Amino acid sequence: MYTFYRCMVLNLITNCNTPVAASRYIGSVGTWLLQKQKYVVSVHRLAHFVHANASMARSVSKRCTSSSSNSHSTHVAMDANRVKRVSIEGNIAVGKSTFARLLQSAGEDWEVVPEPIGKWQSIDSGCSQTASNLLDMMYQDPQRWSYTFQTNSCMSRMRTQLQPPPERLLNAEGVAVQVFERSVYSDRYIFALNMFQLGCINSTEWAIYQDWHSFLVEQFGHQVELEGIIYLRAPPQKCMERLGRRGRMEEKQVQLDYLEKLHGQHEEWLIEKSTRLHFEHLTRVPILVLDAGMEFEKYLEVQATMITQVKEFFSKL
């Protein structure tokens, strides 16, 4: 069996010069094995094998496609696996976008990917002149629209997390990082869970949400895994003040009570670690907690301290 596995890896290296070819090859071998039943291979074991060799296959195919350059450093620099993926988590209006902009200007090897709020505010139904604002609909009638909102927000976050890193990051000299504003994990363990606990998502909807969420996260595997999380932490009262100052139209009926509940969800997941998680890798992701209660927007020295903490955190991922 070991010889067979070795043979499969060799074939991957020599014959598959694109990631698609590599994954097709792995799939076809799996099918062949199951049909012929020549070897007793459990799907589970094969999946393990595929997972363990997927990054190798990607590196190999990258090396093959960049074969015009013989330089070893080019091969290493072109490896997309080197790019770390980190999400910024935190309560509504805690300052994630503001902090993300600060990060974007501080590190040229970092790429910030904003939360796709514009998509939620403008859904083209295809049969009406005007687009629907699902964010507004969810805040206006959470019982009716929360489940629909979570399907849309999670799908758009999936797409965001699957975006390939830009060329600039692939060629970075330092630690290259893609920084996402929130993630498919906060979609489930902060917002959807909160809506379920508030009774805005019923138990049937919650079961369905969890089922497809787990399925998608498992299917995409390492592609949606995070290497780190930055938790911007501030008292809910502070977030309430900032939310009021920002004055986003859809949020005008958000109450302090709602922000307190969301704060509790963040604390349970990221500080107390009492939230029940369904993905093993997520339980091991390092978390950097930053005090976002400070008015860092105005104070350059506070910003500099935060950036130093982030750099140190990224360097250890």
Ligand SMILES: Nc1ncnc2c1ncn2[C@@H]1O[C@H](COP(=O)(O)OP(=O)(O)OP(=O)(O)O)[C@@H](O)[C@H]1O
């Ligand atoms: N550290 C800070 N000190 C003072 N004001 C801040 C700070 N960070 C952000 N703000 C202000 O608070 C408001 C909300 O900030 P921001 O939009 O960055 O929040 P967010 O966490 O991205 O919000 P959301 O959860 O809606 O995506 C903005 O008006 C911003 O200028």
Ligand SMILES: Nc1nc(=O)c2ncn([C@H]3C[C@H](O)[C@@H](CO)O3)c2[nH]1
């Ligand atoms: N219900 C719900 N589920 C989510 O996954 C989610 N993600 C963000 N939001 C709300 C918070 C801000 O108002 C606004 C911008 O972050 O959108 C969400 N609301």
